[in-house]
Amino acid sequence: MKQGKGIFYGAAVCLLVFLFSSSAICQQKVDPTDQKKREAAARTERANVDLLDAAVKGKSHKIRKIVSQGANINARDREGMTPLMLASVQGYSDIVADLLSLGAEVNLHDAYGATALMQASWAGRRDIAEMLVAAGADVNLKSTDEGPTLRKKGSTALMGAAMSGNLDIVMYLASQNAMVNLQDAEGQTALIYAAKYGHPEVARSLMSQGANLEIQDQFGRTALTVATVHGNLEVVKLLVAAGADTETRDLNNLAPITYASALDKADIYRVLRDSSRGRAKANNNRTRKSSFY
Numbered sequence: 001m002k003q004g005k006g007i008f009y010g011a012a013v014c015l016l017v018f019l020f021s022s023s024a025i026c027q028q029k030v031d032p033t034d035q036k037k038r039e040a041a042a043r044t045e046r047a048n049v050d051l052l053d054a055a056v057k058g059k060s061h062k063i064r065k066i067v068s069q070g071a072n073i074n075a076r077d078r079e080g081m082t083p084l085m086l087a088s089v090q091g092y093s094d095i096v097a098d099l100l101s102l103g104a105e106v107n108l109h110d111a112y113g114a115t116a117l118m119q120a121s122w123a124g125r126r127d128i129a130e131m132l133v134a135a136g137a138d139v140n141l142k143s144t145d146e147g148p149t150l151r152k153k154g155s156t157a158l159m160g161a162a163m164s165g166n167l168d169i170v171m172y173l174a175s176q177n178a179m180v181n182l183q184d185a186e187g188q189t190a191l192i193y194a195a196k197y198g199h200p201e202v203a204r205s206l207m208s209q210g211a212n213l214e215i216q217d218q219f220g221r222t223a224l225t226v227a228t229v230h231g232n233l234e235v236v237k238l239l240v241a242a243g244a245d246t247e248t249r250d251l252n253n254l255a256p257i258t259y260a261s262a263l264d265k266a267d268i269y270r271v272l273r274d275s276s277r278g279r280a281k282a283n284n285n286r287t288r289k290s291s292f293y
Contacts (some may be wrong), residue, residue, distance in 0.1 A: 002115045040070075047071035060094045064102070073104050088128050089119040096128050106137040113153070121169050122160035129157070129169055136159035139178040156183035162190040162206065165199040174209040181210070187217035195227035200234040213244040218244035220250035228256040228268050236268050240257025245274070 028136060054062040063083075067073060074082050083105040086248075087095040098117075100106070107115055117137040120128040143155045158178040161169040169228040170190070174180060183189055188196075191211040194203040203223070207213070216222055224244040227235040240246065249255050254262075257276065260269035 006062070014292035015233050016265045033126065040077050044070050044072065048051070048075035051075055052077050052081075053082050053085065054210065055086040055095055055099070056090060058087075058092045058095065059061060059091065060098065063095055063098045065232065065290065067102055073099065073102050074108060076110075077259075080109070080111075082108055083114070084108075085110055085114075085119050088116040088125060089123045091123065091125050091128065093125075095129065096131055098132065100135045106132050106135045107141060108210055109141075110282055112146065113142070114155075115141055115143075115155045115157070117141075118143060118160050119155040121166065122164050122172065124161075124164060124166040124169060126166075126168050126172060129172060133176050139173055139176050140182065142182070150282050151185045151188055152188065154186075156182055156190070158182070158190045159184060159188070159193050163193040163197050164197065165194075165197065165202055167199075167205060170202050170205050171184060174205070181212050181215060183217070186265050187215075187219075189215050189223070191215075191223045192221075192226050193215060195223040195232060195235045195239070196230055198227075198230065198235060200232075200238050203235050203238055207238075207242055211247045213242060214248065216248070216250070220252075222256075224248070225250055225259065226227050228265065228272070229261050229263065231263070231265050231268065233265075233267050233271070240271055246279075 019031070047066055047069045048071050051063070051066045051073075052075055053059070054066060074084075076082060077086070082104065084096065084099045084106065085108075087099060106117070106264065109115055115137065116130045117139065118141075119128060120132060138159075139157055141156065143153060145153050156178065158170065158173045159182075161173060174270065180191070181189055189211065191203055191206045191213070192215070194200075194206060203211075213224070214222055217226075221229070222244065224236065224239045224246065227239060246257060247255055257269060257272040260272055
């Protein structure tokens with residue numbers, strides 16, 4: 001009798017296990033609609049990868065075909081760069097033209113907050129900068145973080161061109177109402193960048209567009225102080241000739257001539273010394289004439 005009960009209970013347990021297993025298997029059946037969605041998403045992702053690859057490698061003949069296969073025109077790589085950004089910094093104007101005609105957004109930011117116009121301006125791509133501006137790129141947008149190209153948060157396309165010494169782009173952006181006295185997160189302007197990296201012609205162009213010589217960054221340094229610290233003699237000469245204040249002190253209470261002396265910048269020291277003497281003499285002459293009258 002006990003043996004019979006054991007067989008009965010064993011059979012019951014097996015039946016229950018079978019029923020639960022069958023139920024679980026039924027529940028695991030894939031919904032055909034969901035399966036199609038996953039397959040479509042996988043195809044789109046592959047197309048996105050192909051589009052990014054074509055943009056960075058200059059495969060212009062593939063762009064339209066890949067987009068027609070479902071690629072997102074504004075797909076992103078790991079650093080948040082879109083096909084338009086990649087083509088812009090690489091200088092592939094034909095790809096940029098195709099992407100814009102297909103609806104690529106021009107004012108998107110990458111992971112560092114840089115736009116396609118900022119990338120093109122830093123890289124010296126004048127033709128592409130013009131195409132982007134014509135398509136609605138905002139010349140005064142600021143980057144939202146520090147990046148490998150635009151090194152400081154709050155940089156603009158104009159700053160990118162200035163730091164790289166791209167004079168033609170500086171002139172073009174200024175003609176498109178780029179604001180020359182905007183400051184980044186550290187208070188640096190396009191002129192300060194030109195002074196820092198030693199681009200006198202860029203500095204001259206910015207000054208002709210109304211760049212303020214006396215703006216100070218967060219350390220209290222003007223373009224003249226920065227040019228002095230970095231040993232850029234030609235920029236120092238240009239700024240002094242334009243009337244930059246040689247006596248302005250930074251947060252360390254140091255004037256440009258003090259830095260020139262401390263850093264052993266003999267040529268710059270002489271320029272600053274002679275300028276100070278010339279101004280002192282001019283002031284004395286004005287004082288004497290005023291007393292005479």
